[in-house]
Amino acid sequence: MRKRKVSNPLALAVLALLSERPMHPYEMSNTLRERAKEESIKLNYGSLYSVVESLRRHELIDVQETIRAGRRPERTVYAITDQGRVELVDWMSDLLSLPVKEFTQFEAALSLMPVIAPDDVRRLLETRLSRLDAEIAAMGGVLDEMARQGMPYLWAIESDYARALRRAERDFVRELIDKLKNGSLEGLEVWQRAHEGGDLPSEADWARASAHLRRVE
Known part of the structure; x- marks a missing residue:
């Protein structure tokens, strides 16, 4: 662009x-x-x-x-x-x-999430999940009211897009919470140990993870 x-x-x-x-x-x-x-x-x-x-x-x-x-x-x-x-x-x-990279605050928080203990993160995400549910319901109410008033969908298309993004975020957050609860999140044990006894990943671990992410991108 x-x-x-x-x-x-x-x-x-x-x-x-x-x-x-x-x-x-x-x-x-x-x-x-x-x-x-x-x-x-x-x-x-x-x-x-x-x-x-x-x-x-x-x-x-x-x-x-x-x-x-x-x-x-x-x-x-x-x-x-x-x-x-x-x-x-x-x-x-x-x-x-043209799709472009947009730096959202939630993405930044996810990238730095390990600075907070796993159980605390799970509770915070549960709060976020309830707020997302409320937002999605409110957006749906607005869209339904516009439809009842006979307003064309074109006038509300950006609101429907915003709702779709919120729904996708809600599904992601719900899945992340489930993984934290059942212990299936990869790297969770290292994360927990870091907060329990200061057993942090080594520089080599960070280097390998960064190299893998660059290959994926």
């Missing part, structure tokens, strides 16, 4: 909105919130202005006009440029077709 002049996901949302019609930033913010896009794209009004200015500076959008309604402050209306339309399609094509 090539490096872009502006790479913030909020910038992509701005380009998508302006491909529909010219807007001022306040309208952009309201539209994104009305469509619940802040659930998928980090949104705050201050960063929105910075993103808009960056897009303008790189000639992906341009000022169309400045308007004033009554005593309200002036508002600058922006429109997407031809260069911006090309960038929008190219950027979306990359995101939809």
Whole structure:
């Protein structure tokens, strides 16, 4: 995936909105919130202005006009440029077709999990599992309500994707808990001994494990 002049996901949302019609930033913010896009794209009004200015500076959008309604402050209306339309399609094509490595906090925690004793990890994962179940149920309720209201699935597809990810995570966590309970997790004995008596893996053990992971990747 090539490096872009502006790479913030909020910038992509701005380009998508302006491909529909010219807007001022306040309208952009309201539209994104009305469509619940802040659930998928980090949104705050201050960063929105910075993103808009960056897009303008790189000639992906341009000022169309400045308007004033009554005593309200002036508002600058922006429109997407031809260069911006090309960038929008190219950027979306990359995101939809190319899997990329995303560094999640849970993955980082799993990679460092042995610093906590196995029994404590199991209890923490059980707490996570109950929270995941609650989140999945809540997501399902929102999707069901949208369907009852006759909203097209396309409007909720990112929520369904998020639910699918949560379901996959829940299944992984549940299986990991089971392995911790029944003792079938490979390396569990070494992990337990390390916390009971300080019997840590040697540097050679770490080197072999790292080399194996690099071959798998």
